[in-house]
Amino acid sequence: MKKIFLFLSVVSVGFSATEAQELRLTSDNINKVIKAMTLEEKVAIIVGKGSGAFDGRGRSYDYVAGSAGATNPIDRLGIPPIVYADGPSGLRIDNKQCTRFPNGLLNAASWNSDMLERMGEAYGNEAKARGVDVVLGPGMNIQRNPLCGRNFEYFSEDPLLSGLTAAALVRGIQKAGVGACPKHFAANNQELNRLSNDSRVSKRALREIYLRNFEYMVRNSEPWFIMSSYNFLNGVTTSENRDLLTTILREEWGYNGAIVSDWGGGYSGSKMVRAGNDNIQHGSKGRYNDIIDRVKDGTLSIDDVDACVRRMLTVATKAIRYEGGTFSDNPPLDANAAVVREVAPEGFVLLKNDGGILPLKQGSALALLGTTSYDFIHGGTGSGFIHNPYRSVCMPEGLTDAGFTLDKGLHDFYTDYMKGERKRCEDINKDVPWCCERERAMEAVPRDLIAKAAKADKAAVITFGRVFGEGMDRDYYHSYLLTDGEMALLRAVAEAFHREGKPLVVVLNVGGIVDVASWRDLADAILICWQPGEEGGHSVGDVLVGSQCPSGRLPVSMPMRYEDEPSFANFPRLKADKYENYSFYRYVGATPQYLVPNVDYTNYEEGIYVGYRHYLTKDVKVAYPFGYGLSYTTFDYKDLKVKDKGDKLEVSLTVTNSGKRPGKEVVQIYCHAPEGGLDKPVRELKGYAKTQLLKPGKQEKLTVTIDKTTLASYDEQASAWVAPKGTYTIMAARDANTPVLTASYSLSKAVKVKTHDVMGVEPLYIK
Numbered sequence: 001m002k003k004i005f006l007f008l009s010v011v012s013v014g015f016s017a018t019e020a021q022e023l024r025l026t027s028d029n030i031n032k033v034i035k036a037m038t039l040e041e042k043v044a045i046i047v048g049k050g051s052g053a054f055d056g057r058g059r060s061y062d063y064v065a066g067s068a069g070a071t072n073p074i075d076r077l078g079i080p081p082i083v084y085a086d087g088p089s090g091l092r093i094d095n096k097q098c099t100r101f102p103n104g105l106l107n108a109a110s111w112n113s114d115m116l117e118r119m120g121e122a123y124g125n126e127a128k129a130r131g132v133d134v135v136l137g138p139g140m141n142i143q144r145n146p147l148c149g150r151n152f153e154y155f156s157e158d159p160l161l162s163g164l165t166a167a168a169l170v171r172g173i174q175k176a177g178v179g180a181c182p183k184h185f186a187a188n189n190q191e192l193n194r195l196s197n198d199s200r201v202s203k204r205a206l207r208e209i210y211l212r213n214f215e216y217m218v219r220n221s222e223p224w225f226i227m228s229s230y231n232f233l234n235g236v237t238t239s240e241n242r243d244l245l246t247t248i249l250r251e252e253w254g255y256n257g258a259i260v261s262d263w264g265g266g267y268s269g270s271k272m273v274r275a276g277n278d279n280i281q282h283g284s285k286g287r288y289n290d291i292i293d294r295v296k297d298g299t300l301s302i303d304d305v306d307a308c309v310r311r312m313l314t315v316a317t318k319a320i321r322y323e324g325g326t327f328s329d330n331p332p333l334d335a336n337a338a339v340v341r342e343v344a345p346e347g348f349v350l351l352k353n354d355g356g357i358l359p360l361k362q363g364s365a366l367a368l369l370g371t372t373s374y375d376f377i378h379g380g381t382g383s384g385f386i387h388n389p390y391r392s393v394c395m396p397e398g399l400t401d402a403g404f405t406l407d408k409g410l411h412d413f414y415t416d417y418m419k420g421e422r423k424r425c426e427d428i429n430k431d432v433p434w435c436c437e438r439e440r441a442m443e444a445v446p447r448d449l450i451a452k453a454a455k456a457d458k459a460a461v462i463t464f465g466r467v468f469g470e471g472m473d474r475d476y477y478h479s480y481l482l483t484d485g486e487m488a489l490l491r492a493v494a495e496a497f498h499r500e501g502k503p504l505v506v507v508l509n510v511g512g513i514v515d516v517a518s519w520r521d522l523a524d525a526i527l528i529c530w531q532p533g534e535e536g537g538h539s540v541g542d543v544l545v546g547s548q549c550p551s552g553r554l555p556v557s558m559p560m561r562y563e564d565e566p567s568f569a570n571f572p573r574l575k576a577d578k579y580e581n582y583s584f585y586r587y588v589g590a591t592p593q594y595l596v597p598n599v600d601y602t603n604y605e606e607g608i609y610v611g612y613r614h615y616l617t618k619d620v621k622v623a624y625p626f627g628y629g630l631s632y633t634t635f636d637y638k639d640l641k642v643k644d645k646g647d648k649l650e651v652s653l654t655v656t657n658s659g660k661r662p663g664k665e666v667v668q669i670y671c672h673a674p675e676g677g678l679d680k681p682v683r684e685l686k687g688y689a690k691t692q693l694l695k696p697g698k699q700e701k702l703t704v705t706i707d708k709t710t711l712a713s714y715d716e717q718a719s720a721w722v723a724p725k726g727t728y729t730i731m732a733a734r735d736a737n738t739p740v741l742t743a744s745y746s747l748s749k750a751v752k753v754k755t756h757d758v759m760g761v762e763p764l765y766i767k
């Protein structure tokens with residue numbers, strides 16, 4: 001009976017059974033294979049295997065346990081499954097040991113594309129060895145507000161830094177022969193009600209900020225996939241928006257890869273296909289039937305279905321299981337751990353180092369304080385979590401290996417104290433949803449031990465930690481500010497150590513920025529190590545002892561007060577229970593509602609003035625500017641030159657290590673546009689470069705190429721990118737607030753690049 005059905009459906013598309021049976025997918029016969037497919041088979045390629053919609057077997061785990069999903073294989077045509085696994089900083093799969101790479105913020109803070117490409121390749125090789133075809137990352141949404149729960153996965157407030165960081169990782173991952181899937185396209189900037197919040201964004205802010213990061217990524221790499229996001233964007237869910245996925249992404253930017261929905265995203269299968277969302281994960285019977293029914297009633301063209309299938313089959317020919325391919329299941333975990341250790345200090349940001357107290361002398365006795373020093377945070381949560389990390393080097397191990405001796409009294413105290421706290425946290429955490437923030441140990445203030453340590457030891461090191469993630473944005477009081485317990489510890493240690501004339505170092509082991517302005521005077525040095533991956537303790541030890549020089553620069557601004565944030569009034573301020581998943585809070589399904597601001601809908605009223613674009617232009621003082629970071633050495637800049645190279649500008653300068661230790665410098669190229677025309681930020685990042693490790697006295701010439709179109713701003717009236725002719729000031733800067741050298745460039749002919757007039761927003765909800 002089954003065979004007869006197959007025969008009939010094959011005949012109905014014009015092939016004999018024998019021909020179809022012999023037909024096997026290759027990269028040269030994709031159209032022929034499509035012709036041979038039944039409608040049901042085509043839709044099976046579009047709707048994920050995990051839904052069971054095609055064959056009733058909803059087992060995406062068949063291939064790799066704990067993977068996020070897979071596509072349906074069609075054996076008779078030699079079409080293999082494509083297996084997806086999270087996530088942005090390593091594989092989130094079950095039962096297998098996996099490398100925990102540094103988080104997204106650290107990657108962006110490195111400003112080092114070559115190194116990120118190498119790390120991406122290590123990650124890609126590991127995915128391939130584990131039988132994963134596509135890694136669901138990097139996450140690259142703009143850090144619009146510091147309280148977004150997934151900022152640890154994301155890169156920056158700046159679209160260029162976000163886009164180039166993502167592109168480097170994509171290129172690296174794909175060198176290994178597996179696919180990357182940058183996510184979540186687009187304007188997915190809050191976790192609260194992430195499935196049905198409508199991001200209301202002006203056309204200009206979209207083009208210049210929230211799409212621009214993806215545009216830079218697409219123009220500098222060729223990902224196999226891009227993931228559409230859950231949220232609505234100007235009234236339409238992104239996975240159903242043809243203007244976004246086809247007109248802009250494919251037609252304007254030339255993207256040739258496939259698009260997969262976020263898991264459970266979108267509502268109507270047929271609208272998703274029509275928009276160009278090729279794969280619906282994990283899919284559902286409803287979406288599967290909707291596509292079939294709409295083709296049958298003529299409201300969805302089979303050409304749109306075939307276009308999705310064609311893109312998916314193009315990927316399928318590169319899949320590991322194509323033609324029975326196998327995998328080693330034996331990734332080089334030790335080599336990857338070495339990569340993690342090499343990369344991490346490149347993204348560590350040294351905010352403060354009064355009197356050059358860092359690096360600390362090897363062999364020094366240290367008072368190691370703070371519960372996070374004894375419960376280090378290597379990575380984030382949710383789909384960015386690694387279930388079975390290969391290594392987890394803690395701070396006591398890392399600092400001891402770096403040659404420090406740790407105060408025994410404090411070490412014993414914390415070892416004992418943490419036993420009780422771990423138990424308390426475990427009891428709470430067993431009921432916390434998989435994606436949310438976990439309860440962590442409360443701070444203790446062991447005053448007697450602190451007083452003894454201040455006399456006996458050379459310095460104090462306190463680590464404060466923050467972990468948060470998917471499904472919940474951060475709470476201002478307990479996550480952004482230091483807690484009362486943390487402040488009490490900080491004050492007690494600062495007082496005791498400073499009384500003895502000894503320094504206090506604060507290490508911030510965080511997935512996003514915290515307030516520093518209110519307490520930084522208490523610390524002599526502040527180092528952000530973000531969530532640096534599995535070698536974390538070693539990496540911090542390497543930097544504190546000075547065998548590695550921190551060379552990260554802030555990928556986000558650090559404001560004086562959260563209230564100064566340009567999106568302050570237009571970001572959720574829910575005082576939520578931190579253990580709940582708020583992804584579905586006020587979830588309404590296919591039609592957004594407009595009752596509660598920042599929950600049902602969010603107005604991006606700050607427009608293009610995100611991060612430093614706001615602080616600089618509106619002259620608002622920050623604690624530390626975008627791009628900021630100290631080094632253990634100093635650098636001089638000279639010979640800034642700007643050459644016209646047709647469509648591009650070539651900016652060059654020479655950087656000399658003028659200090660006493662080896663180090664790497666990040667040079668940031670900003671541009672100030674001529675007056676007149678559109679309102680513009682006072683300066684914007686247009687390029688950057690990082691030196692090699694320079695020994696004292698050594699110099700390096702850096703060259704940064706800038707496409708002239710990146711000088712342009714988006715003119716909504718003209719639906720075009722425009723850069724007026726005139727004199728542009730090009731700055732080589734240490735950070736957004738500190739230009740060192742400037743040069744002029746005269747653009748003799750205006751740039752105008754026309755776009756489609758799409759993605760508008762109703763004026764009702766936005767200024």
Ligand code: BGC
Pocket residue numbers: 068086087136183262263383
């Ligand atoms: C997340 C994605 C993730 C997917 C698969 C979703 O909830 O938003 O980032 O890749 O799940 O696990």
